[in-house]
Amino acid sequence: MSEMIDQKRRDFVSVAGKTAAATVIAPGVFLHSVANASPRAEAVTDKVRYGMLIDSSKCADGCSDCVSACDKENGLDQLIKPEGASDDLWAQQKPRWIRAVKVKDNLTGHVSSLPMMCQHCEKPPCVDVCPTGASFRRDDGIVMVDRHTCIGCRYCMMACPYKARSFIHETVQFKQTATPRGKGCVESCNFCVHRLDNGGTTTACQDACKQGAIIFGDLKDPKSALVKALSKYPSVQLRADLKLNTGVRYSGI
Amino acid sequence: MKKISYSEWGIKSPHYWGLLAILGAVVAIGGFAALFMEHSGHWVTGMTNQVVWGLPHVFAIFLIVAASGALNIASIGSVFGKKAYKPLARLSGLLALTLLIGGLLVLVLDLGQPGRLIVAMTKYNFKSIFAWNIYLYVGFIAIVVVYLFTMMERKANDYTHTVGTIAFVWRLLLTTGTGSIFGFIVARQGYDAALMAPMFIIMSFAYGLAFYLLVLMFTFNADNRAIGDKMIARLKSLLAVFVAAIFYFVLVYHLTNLYGTENHDYEAFILLNGGIYTTLFWGGWVVAGLLLPMGILFHPALGKSRGAIAAASFLVLIGGFSAIYVVVIGGQAFPMAMFPGKTIIESGFFDGVGGAAAAYTPSLPEFLLGLGGIGVTLIATVVAVRLFQFLPASLADEAVDPHHS
Amino acid sequence: MIVFGLLFSLTATASDAAQAAKAVEGSAKADKLDACVAPTPFMRRNHFELIKHQRDVTVHEGIRKTDNSLAGCIDCHAAKDAHGEHVAVDADDQFCASCHAYTGVSFDCFSCHATKPTKTGN
Numbered sequence: 001m002s003e004m005i006d007q008k009r010r011d012f013v014s015v016a017g018k019t020a021a022a023t024v025i026a027p028g029v030f031l032h033s034v035a036n037a038s039p040r041a042e043a044v045t046d047k048v049r050y051g052m053l054i055d056s057s058k059c060a061d062g063c064s065d066c067v068s069a070c071d072k073e074n075g076l077d078q079l080i081k082p083e084g085a086s087d088d089l090w091a092q093q094k095p096r097w098i099r100a101v102k103v104k105d106n107l108t109g110h111v112s113s114l115p116m117m118c119q120h121c122e123k124p125p126c127v128d129v130c131p132t133g134a135s136f137r138r139d140d141g142i143v144m145v146d147r148h149t150c151i152g153c154r155y156c157m158m159a160c161p162y163k164a165r166s167f168i169h170e171t172v173q174f175k176q177t178a179t180p181r182g183k184g185c186v187e188s189c190n191f192c193v194h195r196l197d198n199g200g201t202t203t204a205c206q207d208a209c210k211q212g213a214i215i216f217g218d219l220k221d222p223k224s225a226l227v228k229a230l231s232k233y234p235s236v237q238l239r240a241d242l243k244l245n246t247g248v249r250y251s252g253i
Numbered sequence: 254m255k256k257i258s259y260s261e262w263g264i265k266s267p268h269y270w271g272l273l274a275i276l277g278a279v280v281a282i283g284g285f286a287a288l289f290m291e292h293s294g295h296w297v298t299g300m301t302n303q304v305v306w307g308l309p310h311v312f313a314i315f316l317i318v319a320a321s322g323a324l325n326i327a328s329i330g331s332v333f334g335k336k337a338y339k340p341l342a343r344l345s346g347l348l349a350l351t352l353l354i355g356g357l358l359v360l361v362l363d364l365g366q367p368g369r370l371i372v373a374m375t376k377y378n379f380k381s382i383f384a385w386n387i388y389l390y391v392g393f394i395a396i397v398v399v400y401l402f403t404m405m406e407r408k409a410n411d412y413t414h415t416v417g418t419i420a421f422v423w424r425l426l427l428t429t430g431t432g433s434i435f436g437f438i439v440a441r442q443g444y445d446a447a448l449m450a451p452m453f454i455i456m457s458f459a460y461g462l463a464f465y466l467l468v469l470m471f472t473f474n475a476d477n478r479a480i481g482d483k484m485i486a487r488l489k490s491l492l493a494v495f496v497a498a499i500f501y502f503v504l505v506y507h508l509t510n511l512y513g514t515e516n517h518d519y520e521a522f523i524l525l526n527g528g529i530y531t532t533l534f535w536g537g538w539v540v541a542g543l544l545l546p547m548g549i550l551f552h553p554a555l556g557k558s559r560g561a562i563a564a565a566s567f568l569v570l571i572g573g574f575s576a577i578y579v580v581v582i583g584g585q586a587f588p589m590a591m592f593p594g595k596t597i598i599e600s601g602f603f604d605g606v607g608g609a610a611a612a613y614t615p616s617l618p619e620f621l622l623g624l625g626g627i628g629v630t631l632i633a634t635v636v637a638v639r640l641f642q643f644l645p646a647s648l649a650d651e652a653v654d655p656h657h658s
Numbered sequence: 659m660i661v662f663g664l665l666f667s668l669t670a671t672a673s674d675a676a677q678a679a680k681a682v683e684g685s686a687k688a689d690k691l692d693a694c695v696a697p698t699p700f701m702r703r704n705h706f707e708l709i710k711h712q713r714d715v716t717v718h719e720g721i722r723k724t725d726n727s728l729a730g731c732i733d734c735h736a737a738k739d740a741h742g743e744h745v746a747v748d749a750d751d752q753f754c755a756s757c758h759a760y761t762g763v764s765f766d767c768f769s770c771h772a773t774k775p776t777k778t779g780n
Binding site for chain 1: 300365372
């Protein structure tokens with residue numbers, strides 16, 4: 001009898017002590033883990049919203065560093081044309097997450113270069129139309145495809161106003177650990193989510209741009225370079241009339 | 254009106270088996286095409302990241318739209334009480350089923366991951382019209398089976414009106430859902446229109462009836478069964494009205510589009526300089542599918558000729574196929590206006606450089622798969638009318654016309 | 659108990675017999691351990707539940723710090739050949755097939771996921 005009571009007191013003191021210690025130390029540990037870039041152990045929350053500002057005036061004519069970097073980082077350069085496929089058709093069928101686009105104003109003739117990728121809308125049409133819910137918006141704002149659930153119907157590709165999505169038309173020979181992909185599913189830019197989930201804070205395209213035209217960050221963090229740049233420079237959404245509240249903004253177009 | 258009797262299709266055995274052999278071959282080839290596409294991946298098709306839905310989807314949507322319309326004939330009898338249409342109801346229900354199954358098969362076999370059909374039937378995002386359509390299509394099959402049961406089981410005949418009404422409402426929802434696949438898309442200029450759903454409904458009326466007429470005339474001809482002049486006249490007039498209604502909807506759709514400057518590029522693409530899409534629109538959809546059939550069916554002499562009526566029905570189907578092709582593929586080929594007021598002069602992802610449309614060439618596997626779907630519809634219909642009593646023994650005026658003296 | 663013993667011996671002989679050609683027997687990390695994620699009988703019965711739950715957690719919640727990652731499985735169970743290079747873990751004579759061929763259960767993981775560990779790990 002007396003042993004049990006003692007045990008209960010011991011347990012209480014032990015738990016109380018641990019809780020106290022944890023409360024004191026935990027904030028430090030949390031900060032420490034963010035700084036040290038370790039794999040995420042807690043679920044993402046909507047306290048963060050990832051976004052991007054692209055300064056098209058800094059985008060160099062003819063440059064495609066961001067495209068090459070994205071291809072390399074996300075394993076897109078490992079996809080090879082199937083034997084017997086025509087070059088033209090394969091060029092239209094192979095996936096592309098980011099692409100360089102040049103636009104000219106119809107009236108003024110002003111030319112802008114800019115990279116285009118998934119705009120990570122707050123109200124994504126691709127998420128609305130997906131029958132299985134494979135196309136989804138994560139709590140931290142990243143719009144992506146859960147390719148375990150994707151049935152390859154391509155409805156999201158029809159629905160995307162930015163033509164951001166690609167379909168994998170062929171068997172994938174060289175599969176990547178960090179960026180798996182397979183025949184018959186749809187995919188698009190996911191803000192290098194494999195980097196972010198493992199403690200990284202930058203995307204491959206941002207790192208590759210020598211002109212600093214791409215700024216990636218947390219739209220909800222007033223101290224981030226992204227938010228500071230957004231408050232300094234005027235920027236627009238593409239197809240703002242659709243009211244999708246995109247996470248990617250452009251300035252200089 | 255005398256009691257209607259139904260009997261199995263009585264064509265000679267060698268003809269029946271010959272027909273089955275041909276249709277079976279079409280289905281088998283379609284099956285192999287599907288296997289080929291699934292095994293190799295979609296690179297063997299003409300579909301790309303720009304035109305993601307191709308010929309299989311045109312076939313599938315055409316069949317599905319016709320399926321819901323084919324049920325109309327039965328509804329006119331059971332729901333609206335027109336006695337003259339009652340003998341036609343069983344075949345109407347059957348065709349609705351077989352057309353739908355053929356269309357759905359093509360759709361499912363074109364999926365990037367057809368093996369994940371179980372996932373599609375267990376995980377739903379109910380904001381997606383596709384998810385609703387899965388329920389609408391499967392539910393339609395169940396309801397039509399029950400509907401046919403009430404018609405064919407004498408003791409259940411009292412329920413025909415109730416079940417028929419449910420089926421009628423359901424098929425309207427189904428076609429609305431199919432049209433809304435396109436109507437709900439904000440991204441593409443050719444689609445984002447509330448008119449798409451009602452337009453699909455009126456198209457289903459005509460295509461379903463045209464299919465029905467052709468199947469009826471063929472099966473009755475082959476089996477020396479009579480179709481009375483009054484019956485043919487009724488069906489012919491109905492088809493003419495439906496085609497005229499489509500004409501009205503197409504007119505309203507394009508005139509409305511033409512009014513707003515923002516749509517002028519798309520209208521020019523469809524009506525003037527879209528190449529194959531313009532040809533199919535004017536030649537297929539308008540002339541072959543609307544003007545010629547109306548000319549034949551409203552004509553005092555031609556409208557009485559069975560051959561001409563059959564030709565008109567066939568033309569309606571050609572027009573329907575062209576219409577779906579223009580809507581589905583033309584709507585994708587037309588470049589998206591990502592930068593209003595600007596022209597894209599270079600792109601790493603075929604974004605309509607210089608306003609150019611996306612290229613799409615249908616491939617053989619896609620065509621064979623679509624054809625296989627039609628084969629499934631026809632083979633199921635042929636077997637069903639042979640084994641069961643779907644066809645009325647006679648549609649001669651003395652036998653079935655309620656006003657016959 | 660007996661069933662597991664039978665299964666174990668069956669799989670052992672199967673893998674022993676077939677591993678002759680490419681992979682060096684016992685070269686996988688898992689071969690040197692008794693169990694790592696969970697005891698072997700539990701893993702035999704439930705590994706797919708762990709994988710299936712983890713894939714949802716990783717994709718939808720972004721959680722990567724886990725014992726149950728597929729990449730972790732492959733890292734441990736992929737054998738090496740005579741040159742020290744990894745052999746595909748889903749090959750006919752390798753780890754996954756050692757049970758799956760017998761049970762006749764097919765799986766789709768490796769149409770998308772890498773069959774060999776990368777040099778940098780995750």
